[in-house]
Amino acid sequence: MRLVMLGLAALLSLMLLAACGGGDGDGQAGGGNAPESVLRDVIDRGVLHCGVKGSQPGFSYLEPDGTFTGFDVEFCKAIAAAVLEDADAVEYLSVASASRFELLAAQEIDVLIRTTTVTAERDAGRGVDFAPTTFYTGQSFAVHADSGIFSTADMDGITICVQSATTTEQNLDDLFAELGYSYVPLGGEDQENQDAFIAGRCDAWTGDQSNLASRISQLPNAADFRVINEIISKEPLAPGVLDYDNAWKDVITWVVYGLINAEELGVTQSNVAAWSEDPPNTAVARLLGVPFEGGEVADLGFDVDPQFIQRALRAVGNYGEIYERTVARVGIARAGTLNALYTEGGIIYAPPYR
Amino acid sequence: MAEQPPIPPPAAAAPPQPPRKVVLPPHRERAHRPWRVRAEEWVRRNLFASPGQTLLTFASLALVGLVIAGAVWFVFFQANWRVITVNRWLLFAGGFPLDEKWRLWLSVALVFPLIGAAYGMWASLGRRDLLFIALAGAFVFFLTAHGDAGPSSSVWFAASLALFFLGYRVCRFVPRETGRPRTLAVRTLAALLALALPLVLIVLMVGGGAQASQFGGFMLNLILAPVGIVGGLLLAVPLALGRASSLRAISWTCTAYIEVIRGAPLIGWLFVALFILEDVISSPLIVRTMIVLAVFTAAYVAEYIRGGLQSLPRGQGEAGHAVGLSHLQTLQVIVLPQALRVSIPPIVGQAIGLWKDTALISIILPLRELVGNSRAAIAQAEFIPDRIEVYAFAAVLFWIVAFMMSRISQRMERAQGVGER
Incomplete structure (x- = not known):
């Protein structure tokens, strides 16, 4: 009797969950075989499923009230604003690195914006296509401020904290073999390495330069450490989408390029409304999808209306504004790095929007 | 200082009892000293019987002292508990x-009175339970009263x-x-308990509430685990019976299920x-997770129940048949x-697991239960150095529930007379 009751209750709750959860159009059983664009799915569903890391300072993490925030999250918002006209129409999924590409393949997420490095193997062999790089970083070293180490040339024979069994460790091995130097590795997870380094058990701590900089900047004694100005590997981080979906990839690609173009053209979150009414030149008018001095609106052939970049800009501002609002806050400076605009010595560069 | 309490008569005033000549066994004899x-x-015999033991005693004392001192130092002086009070909502329900x-x-x-009723029905609150409730309650009050939660949480x-x-x-x-009255009451309570989860889901979701994908934090653990445990138990009973079945097809199927899972x-x-x-059941991920948890638990619990079935003498079932009960009735009663x-x-052990x-x-x-949201909290720039606090807090939350489960199981065992009959 009791068992029957319990069973009924369990069934009831499952059905209830299925019914309520089904309301947001989560089911995609039919969409698997059709070569239909994810763009159409997203518009039909009314919600963008954005795969982020959810635990990386500056890039994606949760505020105390449970809202997602960070550099990667801003791009999710920009895409949602562009496609769905609502920057908040995003369901964020905290994706584990072990299953991120599989989640993309299973269409549990529409776009993966999770500090993912573009590599040939991922592009060719994993069924992933990459949008333009949003953030350039690379492997570097943190050292104690009072040490005499200023570049890899000063590192012969030192102890280095490195995450074991990673590409980080391979890069380090390759570099030291090339230099003909020796070093003592001290392996551990990211957090353990941080502790060991702070406690002085290793002379240097290696990892992504942006990650090192942001973690050190938050320490109470941040001034006791510094990150050297040398990068030993390339880590371009970019949004990923499913292979063979040009309509969707085009939109994401040009949302990213659009935000960069906006910075080059001086369009900001604060002037985008005014400039949409009265654009200062044709380039800005094209970018915002508005007519210039009584002319026609340029339709460039996207599967969304011509004002999609304007909406993204209204929601999150241009590339530089996103950078200042998120990663710059955790001590990842922009000036003088690869992430500066090409006009300022970096390599952030977007093809023309025309 | 108005009145002195009456002075009890001195013990010596009582007429001395003549010591009774009873020969006590040595261990009772000691009790009179x-x-x-x-x-x-006791100390001499158990802690300092030999030089080696003395050394061991001091070493252990030093170790225990060190651990306790370290923990106290961390909890009261070193830790930055702001990471918890600020992220209270994130950790408990982040995403909701x-x-x-x-x-x-x-x-x-809705759930609390039912748990209280279960306690009242099958056990009584002892001093230790009350102490535990007081401590856990103070802990929660501290959290709700702190910061910007407002008075409403404390009142709730x-x-x-x-x-x-x-x-x-x-x-x-x-x-x-x-x-009859007890049976009626027990059945009512069991039905209410069974309806609790659907009711909670209705409260959470219906009429502009949250979507399943917005469940997160500790709340998600508290929803997923009971579904897995209850669902697993329900699946396990037919599996255990099926495995013991004399029909090959059935027993092989059940055995295969158990062994594969x-x-x-x-x-x-x-x-x-x-x-x-x-591809099989198109449903939100949270529902699929619940199914997997139930299916997984069932395989283990089925084996425990099979053990229970095998521990019964054959005569039990035969007696049932002899008095004219059907096969199903024999099973049921x-x-x-x-x-x-x-x-x-063992089932409770599995449940805690x-x-x-x-x-x-x-x-x-990509479901954000407590540990996932803990990782998110320590990615906030301000709290990057405070990860031990967050993980310790998560551990305490897990412990509180696991300890409660273990206590309730002890009560149930006693009430059911496990190991006595």
């Missing part, structure tokens, strides 16, 4: 719409606690001995929930109650 002498003897907070509290207020929690004791009191009136780790099955189950009773301890396994979920699945 003053406690100080006995303590001294903040405006709908009342739905969570209403659920708590106080009301829920009051309802807990109300449920307890009401069920204390139910007669202890088996009989037990043959792979939970993490593997969570991947199945993510990538394979989707004779075999299963006894088999399940014997299986309580599953409870802690819910911490694995966010490693594989």
